[in-house]
Amino acid sequence: MPGARESLLDAAGAALARRPWSAVRMVDVAASAGVSRQTLYNEFGSKEGLGRALVRREADGFLAGVERVLAGAGDPREQLTAxxxxxxxxxxxxxxxxxxxxxxxxxxxxxxxxxxxxxxSVVPAQRRADGPLPSPGELVVLVRDRAAATLSGSAPAETTDLSRACELVVRLALSCVTAPPAEGRVADLVRTVLPGRPAP
Structure with missing residues (x-):
């Protein structure tokens, strides 16, 4: 039931936006999604399973967004800035x-x-959610490697410098997550550390 699962995850996310996870009740999530509580438990097994699936969906959505940005037109410097x-x-x-x-x-x-x-779980999506979740360091590597692979194209060129540039940009972005700069400054900072076109 992919439709019900997504509706339940949407409802859980909306509930989390309003209150702490400890106060989110399974019965309320099910009611908000318009499904039975049994359907909720069939999909996720428990509140812990629901929370894990919610985190997995956010991780997947973040990485899909990275892929979309990297697929955009522009030179490598602008793709890394984006x-x-x-x-x-x-x-x-x-x-x-x-x-x-x-x-x-x-x-x-x-x-x-x-x-x-x-x-x-017999639900494939939940079995995936019950698998390992990426650590911050693993996310850095995933984004770095996806960026380097996209920007290098299919040419088997030396990618060490490109990989370093990609990692530098990811780590710079993470510093901006923990200590946000003024509006529009993320792009300025990236362009400062990448003054030229990163070579594939």
């Missing part, structure tokens, strides 16, 4: 993305273990 801006804006919009990127889990958020948890 990646940094996406990272900071995604963290600003979502407390879960911010927690995933920084490792700082506010008490009001679900804080699932990053390691995989035993899963008995």
């Amino acid at each position: 990646t940094a801006e996406w990272t900071t804006s995604a963290a600003r919009r979502s407390a879960l993305v911010r927690a995933l990127l920084t490792g700082c889990w506010e008490p009001r958020l679900p804080a699932p273990a990053l390691a995989a948890v035993p899963s008995t």
Whole structure:
């Protein structure tokens, strides 16, 4: 039931925006999504499973946004600038993305273990959610590697400098997540550290 699952995740996210995770009730999430509580438990198994699935969806959404930005037209410098801006804006919009990127889990958020948890779910999406979640360091590597692969194209050229430039931009973006600069300054900072066109 992919439709019900997404509706339940939307309802859980909306509830989390209004109150701490400890005060989010499964019955209210089910009612808000217009499904039975049994459907909620069939999809997620427990409140912990729901929280884990919510975090997984935020991580996947963040990485999909990175892919979209990198697929945009422009030179590598502008694509990396857009990646940094996406990272900071995604963290600003979502407390879960911010927690995933920084490792700082506010008490009001679900804080699932990053390691995989035993899963008995028959729902493939929940089995995936019960798998390992990315740490901040792993997210840096994922974004760096995706950016380097996209910007290098299919040419088997030396990518060490490009990989370093990508990692520098990701880490600069993370510093802007924890200590936000003034509006529009993320792009200025990236352009300052990448004055020329990063070579693939």
